[in-house]
Amino acid sequence: MAKSDKKKPAAKPKNTVRKPKKPVKAPKIPKITARRSGEAVPRPLPPLALGPAAAVLDRLWSVILSRRDADPAVSHSARLLSRGTAKVAQKFGEEAVECLIEAVAGNREALIAESADVLYHLVVLWVSAEVAPGEVWEELRRREGISGVAEKASRAKALPGASGLQTTKIP
Numbered sequence: 211m212a213k214s215d216k217k218k219p220a221a222k223p224k225n226t227v228r229k230p231k232k233p234v235k236a237p238k239i240p241k242i243t244a245r246r247s248g249e250a251v252p253r254p255l256p257p258l259a260l261g262p263a264a265a266v267l268d269r270l271w272s273v274i275l276s277r278r279d280a281d282p283a284v285s286h287s288a289r290l291l292s293r294g295t296a297k298v299a300q301k302f303g304e305e306a307v308e309c310l311i312e313a314v315a316g317n318r319e320a321l322i323a324e325s326a327d328v329l330y331h332l333v334v335l336w337v338s339a340e341v342a343p344g345e346v347w348e349e350l351r352r353r354e355g356i357s358g359v360a361e362k363a364s365r366a367k368a369l370p371g372a373s374g375l376q377t378t379k380i381p
Contacts, residue, residue: 267333267343274337287334295338302331 274287282289290298309324336343353361 264343264347267329270330270333271336271343274334278337287337290331290334291338295335298331298335298338302328302335305331 277285277287280288305327312320
């Protein structure tokens with residue numbers, strides 16, 4: 211048989227039917243291990259909130275700040291801010307409760323949406339109370355590496371003296 215007599219194998223037909231995409235699973239939170247007196251203590255990795263994720267909140271803060279003096283009929287942020295800090299705080303609390311309800315119900319998609327609402331309303335509260343995101347990021351940096359138990363205990367001791375309260379409990 212000559213080379214020219216050989217038949218090339220037929221090309222496989224392309225599959226035009228696409229498989230449906232698998233649902234996206236929530237990523238597992240990686241853990242690092244801290245060692246205390248020889249025993250391993252699992253601990254989640256530090257959040258990205260002080261890096262790229264913080265930039266999103268910084269931009270949101272800038273947008274809300276720019277809307278502070280906008281027409282409340284045109285801007286939801288301006289409408290919230292025009293009502294004063296107490297009303298903004300009340301709205302933030304309502305959104306936080308909605309977030310908690312979705313978390314307890316196990317409704318992941320609604321929890322994500324409500325979490326975004328909570329963050330938005332928290333940033334509106336920051337603008338209303340004249341708090342810049344950098345101040346919050348700095349406080350988080352200050353707390354890095356400090357046990358939550360130790361940090362909370364230090365606030366409990368400092369708070370009563372600073373506020374004139376007669377209790378060691380945080381109100």
